[in-house]
Amino acid sequence: MATILDVSKLAGVNASTVSRVLNGSARISESTRTRVLQAVETLNYRPNIVAKSLKEGTTNCIGIVIPKYIPMMSMVASLLEEIQSAAEAHNKLLFIAYYDHTKDSPYKAIERLNNHQCEGIVYWHNYILGTKNNFDAERFSKIIKSINIPVVTFDISIPENNNLAVLFDHRKTTHKITQYLCQAGYKNIAFISARLTTKIAQWRLDGYISGLKENNVDFNPLLLIESDLDIEDGYHACQELISREINFTALCCFNDKIAIGAAKAIRELIPQKEIKIFGFGNDPILDFITPSISSIKTPMKESINEVIDLLFHNINDKNKKNTALLKTFVGDLVIR
Known part of the structure; x- marks a missing residue:
């Protein structure tokens, strides 16, 4: 050589x-x-990258911690594609660490990347996994402080981390759906939520209820039902909703998979009714589903770019004065 x-x-x-x-x-x-x-x-x-790194006192590596969670994989792929491109543009290598439902998983992932001497880390929080592994923000904060490199959190804010965070506003986005439906003349709006043990489900329910209230529509608890997250779960939840014999003309769903299952139940059990269905995520498959399903398009590219800009700004900050930034995004309605 x-x-x-x-x-x-x-x-x-x-x-x-x-x-x-x-x-x-x-x-x-x-x-x-x-x-x-x-x-x-x-x-x-x-x-010789290793020799150059030793001479310059830097590894030229960044890390990303992402959820090991199948329903999120399309968004995970978008994030990885964007951050890989950014890493290459900055002549950095990208290390990836996953976390799952086990108790110590998120913290060990951060520590693994720090042990590889990454110059900065992106942590993408998933609230459903966070509920399962009892995510401890205080423990997370202590680890971030101890490693002394920039850690930008995606979809969670850690105040002790100087709010180096980019968030998606679940409450405002669901409020936006409900407001659209109310203003379009729909009054009996049902909601199939994820399990309300998770923060994200609670925020989206808050948005739904506040949207009703703002439009002088009473919240009817019989129009609310909890569900797990897959297509079959949405199908059974909507069957239960229909069995309550409470007339509803519109249906909000926690995600697109639930909405697809709900559409099948509606098609089978009440095909004579026109129900306006909303999902969340804007999966391309929705263009081919009957009855039609509107959805929320999450601004992934814009929010990911903010994450990347924030990360590299703080890596390159020679004075180590991390820029405090809390950037929030709201989804866009896609009407079908």
Whole structure:
């Protein structure tokens, strides 16, 4: 394997000149730059990243902690694609760590990335997994403080982390759905929620109820039902809702999978009724579902870009004065 000394000998320059050429220094003549680059190509030279990292005191690595949770995989893929592109643009390697429902999983994931000497970390919080593993914000805060590198949280705010966070406002977004339905003339609006043991479900229920209240529509608890998160769960929840024989003309669902299952129940049990259905997530499959399902498009690209900008701003902050920022996004209605 060729070394920087081999390149310097072939190009007829010293090793420091080779280094300046490879680092893009402007203080090099064009003829010298050409000789060095030709030598690099001839010898198929590749810089020793480990040696460079030791010299510069940096690993040129960033980390991301993501939920090991199948229904989130399309959004996880979007996040990984964007942050991988950003890492490459900043000449950084990306390390990935997963967490699951087990108690210590989120904290161990952060510590693993810190042990790899990542310069900064993105942590994507999932409230459903967080309920299962009894996520402890105080413990999380202590770990973040102890590792002394920027940690940007996605969809959760940790005040002790200087609010380095990008959030999705579940309450305002569900309020937006309910307000649209009320203003479109729908009064009996049912809601299939996720289990109300989770914060995210509670926030979306709050948005639904506040939207009704703002439009002078009474909340009817018989129009609320809890469900698990898959298509079959939505199907059975909607069957139960219909069996209550409470007339409803619109239906809000916690996610698109529940909405797809609910649409099947409506199609089978009350095909004569026109029910306006809303999901959450705007899965492309909704374009092919009957009856039609409107949904919420989450601003993933915009929010992910904010996460990335915040991370690299704080990595590059030489004074280590992390910028306090709490950026919040609201979803957009997609009407079908």
